[in-house]
Amino acid sequence: MNRRNFLEKLLIFALGIVSAGVFAEAIVVIYRFLMPFQKRKTLKTFVCFSNNLLRGQAKEASLRGNKIILLNNEDKIVAFSATCPHLGCSVIWDRKGQTFLCPCHMAAFDKNGQVLTGPPPRPMDQYRVLIEGNSVFVFVPENYWAQREV
Numbered sequence: 001m002n003r004r005n006f007l008e009k010l011l012i013f014a015l016g017i018v019s020a021g022v023f024a025e026a027i028v029v030i031y032r033f034l035m036p037f038q039k040r041k042t043l044k045t046f047v048c049f050s051n052n053l054l055r056g057q058a059k060e061a062s063l064r065g066n067k068i069i070l071l072n073n074e075d076k077i078v079a080f081s082a083t084c085p086h087l088g089c090s091v092i093w094d095r096k097g098q099t100f101l102c103p104c105h106m107a108a109f110d111k112n113g114q115v116l117t118g119p120p121p122r123p124m125d126q127y128r129v130l131i132e133g134n135s136v137f138v139f140v141p142e143n144y145w146a147q148r149e150v
């Protein structure tokens with residue numbers, strides 16, 4: 001085997017390894033996309049103390065790789081995914097207008113996560129919240145991408 005043949009085989013081998021990796025990533029992404037949000041295994045995660053979140057106030061947090069928005073809605077604390085259900089941009093809380101806004105395609109959601117305007121096909125994804133004493137916990141899914149961010 002001459003050097004040229006060796007380099008060709010090495011290149012083909014490297015491309016095969018990269019292709020296999022890309023294919024495996026694609027399978028995982030498709031699986032995560034098709035798996036219903038509510039059916040994923042979730043982990044109880046502390047977010048904050050309830051007295052730090054006044055009525056009508058929201059708090060953003062990143063829990064296990066999931067960006068969430070915690071909102072004190074009429075003294076009931078609720079948690080939504082900050083990922084827009086349209087194409088995945090980050091949603092923000094507009095305290096003055098008491099709505100969630102997505103700047104990408106000008107969508108708005110009410111404080112229950114229901115679509116008010118814009119192209120999103122469904123309401124915002126919501127997480128289960130548990131209040132224990134003064135502590136606020138949110139049940140968030142294990143995030144595949146977060147596990148890679150070490």
Ligand code: FES
Nearest residue numbers: 084086087102105
């Ligand atoms: S990504 Fe949010 S409205 Fe399009």
